[in-house]
Amino acid sequence: MSFSQVRPQHGVYALGALCVGLGTAHLLTEGEGVGTVLEAFVICAVALLVVATGYELPDRPISLSGRWRAVRIAVTVAGSFALLALAIWLIWYLEGDQTKLGFLVAFATTLGSAVGIRGGLYAVEADERLSEAGDLTKLLTINQRVLRHNLRNDLSVALGNLDNIERRARDEETVADVRTARTHLQTLLETTDRTREIVSIWNTDRCETFRLRALLREQIAAVGSSHPDVPIATRFDGDSRVESHPALPMAFEEALRNAAEHTPTDAAVTVSLDTDEAGSAVVEVSDTGAGIPKFDIDAIESPEETPLVHTQGLGLWIIYWTVEMSEGTFELLENEPTGTTIRVTLPTVPED
Numbered sequence: 001m002s003f004s005q006v007r008p009q010h011g012v013y014a015l016g017a018l019c020v021g022l023g024t025a026h027l028l029t030e031g032e033g034v035g036t037v038l039e040a041f042v043i044c045a046v047a048l049l050v051v052a053t054g055y056e057l058p059d060r061p062i063s064l065s066g067r068w069r070a071v072r073i074a075v076t077v078a079g080s081f082a083l084l085a086l087a088i089w090l091i092w093y094l095e096g097d098q099t100k101l102g103f104l105v106a107f108a109t110t111l112g113s114a115v116g117i118r119g120g121l122y123a124v125e126a127d128e129r130l131s132e133a134g135d136l137t138k139l140l141t142i143n144q145r146v147l148r149h150n151l152r153n154d155l156s157v158a159l160g161n162l163d164n165i166e167r168r169a170r171d172e173e174t175v176a177d178v179r180t181a182r183t184h185l186q187t188l189l190e191t192t193d194r195t196r197e198i199v200s201i202w203n204t205d206r207c208e209t210f211r212l213r214a215l216l217r218e219q220i221a222a223v224g225s226s227h228p229d230v231p232i233a234t235r236f237d238g239d240s241r242v243e244s245h246p247a248l249p250m251a252f253e254e255a256l257r258n259a260a261e262h263t264p265t266d267a268a269v270t271v272s273l274d275t276d277e278a279g280s281a282v283v284e285v286s287d288t289g290a291g292i293p294k295f296d297i298d299a300i301e302s303p304e305e306t307p308l309v310h311t312q313g314l315g316l317w318i319i320y321w322t323v324e325m326s327e328g329t330f331e332l333l334e335n336e337p338t339g340t341t342i343r344v345t346l347p348t349v350p351e352d
Contacts, residue, residue: 081112262289
């Protein structure tokens with residue numbers, strides 16, 4: 001094997017083999033007896049943990065340089081443990097204790113190798129994740145600036161030019177094409193606005209105090225004015241006081257608009273306010289529509305990235321991040337017999 005083919009796991013294997021060798025040497029040089037056999041067994045057992053870590057190393061989500069760094073940490077810790085064992089033996093020796101030097105150094109080196117490689121991997125992985133989080137923050141900042149200025153301004157210019165084209169158009173086919181283009185551009189403009197709102201929520205770490213009964217009534221009135229054909233029934237038990245993210249009114253408005261847009265005119269949206277056994281405020285917004293599409297639910301509940309195909313999914317993310325930043329919980333439940341229930345649970349604060 002050439003030097004260019006050497007991988008970090010080979011370094012871990014070599015470290016594990018060294019530890020096995022120390023255990024074997026201890027068995028062969030320290031005399032016979034059950035005690036020596038048990039000592040060698042302990043050393044070799046810990047050494048096998050080092051070897052097993054090397055076998056798992058290629059599957060760890062760490063860069064190649066990070067894996068080499070973990071190997072260097074393991075070697076350093078092993079050497080430090082060996083020197084510490086030697087120092088301890090020297091102290092005992094000067095005090096007249098004839099403790100076996102070979103076992104003490106071999107066990108300390110092996111234990112240091114295991115602690116070093118396992119702890120090194122976790123430390124390196126955490127450091128790389130922290131670096132990725134910093135890069136993500138920079139990317140979100142750039143994205144927010146682009147959405148705030150460039151993209152939104154260009155979309156506004158494009159929509160203005162479409163208005164001019166529509167006024168000058170003479171045939172119905174051109175007018176229909178312009179209206180189709182305008183619809184898609186307005187959807188894209190709405191998407192940029194929603195994305196900016198999500199980034200703004202994520203970047204805000206302050207809290208405000210809200211009275212949920214008054215807040216819900218205010219948002220119900222706002223949504224009811226734009227959806228007068230959809231009745232909104234309320235069931236309030238108490239008047240919880242919460243300290244939450246400033247975007248909480250917008251989150252409840254998103255939940256109410258989503259319910260109103262997916263509820264038939266002959267049925268009502270139901271909004272309830274209650275308190276659970278832990279004393280937290282529980283707000284539920286239920287509709288009787290066809291339910292939220294599965295891909296939107298997957299986008300919220302899945303730990304992996306899934307595509308969002310329309311702005312309804314972005315509205316759910318507005319609710320999710322607002323509740324998350326408020327240290328609450330957000331759930332999407334099936335309503336019986338049909339529809340969806342959005343449940344938001346928020347910690348309450350004591351009265352003044």
